[in-house]
Amino acid sequence: MNVRRIVVIGAGQMGSGIAQVCAAAGYMVNMQDLKQEQLDKGMAIITKNLSRQVEKGRLTEEGKQATLSRITPTVDVSCAKEADLIIEAAVERMDIKKQIFKQLDEIAPQHAILATNTSSLPITEIAAVTKRPEQVIGMHFMNPVPVMKLVEIIRGLATTDAVYETIESITKQIGKVPVEVNDFPGFVSNRILLPMINEAIYALYEGVATKEAIDDVMKLGMNHPMGPLTLADFIGLDTCLYIMEVLHEGLGDSKYRPCPLLRKYVSAGWLGKKTGRGFYIYE
Ligand SMILES: CC(=O)CC(=O)SCCNC(=O)CCNC(=O)[C@H](O)C(C)(C)COP(=O)(O)OP(=O)(O)OC[C@H]1O[C@@H](n2cnc3c(N)ncnc32)[C@H](O)[C@@H]1OP(=O)(O)O
Numbered sequence: 572m573n574v575r576r577i578v579v580i581g582a583g584q585m586g587s588g589i590a591q592v593c594a595a596a597g598y599m600v601n602m603q604d605l606k607q608e609q610l611d612k613g614m615a616i617i618t619k620n621l622s623r624q625v626e627k628g629r630l631t632e633e634g635k636q637a638t639l640s641r642i643t644p645t646v647d648v649s650c651a652k653e654a655d656l657i658i659e660a661a662v663e664r665m666d667i668k669k670q671i672f673k674q675l676d677e678i679a680p681q682h683a684i685l686a687t688n689t690s691s692l693p694i695t696e697i698a699a700v701t702k703r704p705e706q707v708i709g710m711h712f713m714n715p716v717p718v719m720k721l722v723e724i725i726r727g728l729a730t731t732d733a734v735y736e737t738i739e740s741i742t743k744q745i746g747k748v749p750v751e752v753n754d755f756p757g758f759v760s761n762r763i764l765l766p767m768i769n770e771a772i773y774a775l776y777e778g779v780a781t782k783e784a785i786d787d788v789m790k791l792g793m794n795h796p797m798g799p800l801t802l803a804d805f806i807g808l809d810t811c812l813y814i815m816e817v818l819h820e821g822l823g824d825s826k827y828r829p830c831p832l833l834r835k836y837v838s839a840g841w842l843g844k845k846t847g848r849g850f851y852i853y854e
C-alpha cells in the first residue's frame with residue numbers, strides 16, 4: 572500500500588518523536604493532541620532535536636526547515652480523514668485507546684491502517700472496537716524515538732499479512748529495525764524491562780540502598796546506559812504503573828504487582844522528568 576500521509580495522535584514525548592522521524596523520512600504528518608499547549612511543547616521538542624542535528628553538521632538548515640514544513644500540528648481529530656496511516660500515541664489507558672480507535676474508525680478513509688504505539692495493551696482488544704480489525708496493528712517505538720532503533724511490531728488476531736508488510740516496510744524507511752512479537756501483555760520489551768524497573772523500586776521501598784546506589788549498581792555493574800530509577804523517570808511513572816497493571820492483570824501472577832511506592836508517586840503527580848519530579852528532581 573502507498574502511504575503518503577501519516578496522522579499521529581498525541582504530541583507527548585512519544586508522539587512528537589514519531590512525528591519527527593516520519594517527517595524526516597519524507598512523509599506528510601499531522602500531529603494531533605487535545606490541547607494547543609501540548610502541541611506547542613511537541614513542536615518545540617522536534618525543533619530542538621533538529622537544531623541539534625544541524626549544529627552537529629548532520630543536517631542542513633534547509634533539511635531542518637523541510638522536515639518541519641511536513642508536520643502540521645492540530646487539535647482537530649478530523650485530520651484523520653486524509654490519513655493513509657494513523658499512529659496513536661496517547662495515554663496508556665485501555666478506556667481512552669478504545670474511545671480514540673472507535674472515533675478514528677468512523678473518520679479515517681476505508682483503506683487507512685490504524686496503528687497503536689501502546690507499550691503493553693492487547694492489540695486484539697483495541698482492534699475489536701473497530702469495523703476494520705484486519706487493519707489494526709501494534710507499532711511500538713522506543714523512547715527517545717529519534718535515537719532508539721527498535722520498533723516492536725505486533726499483529727492482532729485479525730491483522731492481515733499485507734498490513735504487516737506495509738508497517739514493516741515503513742519502519743525500515745524511517746531508519747528503524749522492525750522485530751515481530753506476539754500479542755501478549757507487555758509484548759517482549761516491557762514484559763522484561765518493567766519487572767526489572769519495578770524490582771528496583773521495591774529495592775528502594777525496602778531500604779536495600781539509596782536511589783543513587785541502585786542506579787549506580789545497574790549502570791556500572793551491568794553497563795546499562797541509565798539506572799532503572801532514572802529510566803523510570805524518563806519513561807514516565809504513570810506509564811510504568813499502567814504497564815505493571817496490565818502485566819499483573821493480564822498474566823495473573825503476583826510477581827507483577829506494582830510497588831506501592833510507584834503508586835504513591837503517581838498519586839502525588841510525581842510522574843518523572845515530564846512533570847519535573849519523580850525519583851529525582853529535574854529543573
Ligand atoms: C516504556 C516503553 O514502552 C518502551 C521504552 O521506550 S523503554 C525505554 C527505552 N529506552 C532506554 O532504555 C534508553 C536508555 N538510555 C539511553 O539509551 C541513553 O541514556 C540515551 C540515548 C537516552 C542518552 O544517551 P547518552 O549517551 O547518555 O547521552 P547523550 O550523549 O546526551 O546522547 C546520545 C545521543 O542521543 C541523543 N539524544 C539524547 N536524548 C535525546 C532525546 N530525548 N531526544 C532525541 N535525541 C536524544 C543525543 O543528541 C546524542 O546524539 P548524537 O549521538 O547524535 O550526538
Ligand SMILES: NC(=O)C1=CN([C@@H]2O[C@H](COP(=O)(O)OP(=O)(O)OC[C@H]3O[C@@H](n4cnc5c(N)ncnc54)[C@H](OP(=O)(O)O)[C@@H]3O)[C@@H](O)[C@H]2O)C=CC1
Nearest residue numbers: 581583584585586604605609660661662663689690714806
Ligand atoms: N514513555 C515511554 O517511554 C513510552 C511510551 N509509549 C506509549 O506511548 C503512549 C504515549 O506515551 P508518552 O508519549 O510517554 O505520554 P505523554 O504523557 O508524554 O503524552 C501523551 C499525550 O497524549 C495526549 N492525549 C491524551 N488523550 C488523548 C486523546 N484522546 N487524543 C489525543 N491526545 C491525547 C496527552 O494529553 P494530556 O496530557 O492533556 O492528557 C499527552 O499530550 C502511551 O501509550 C505509552 O505507553 C511507548 C513507548 C515508550
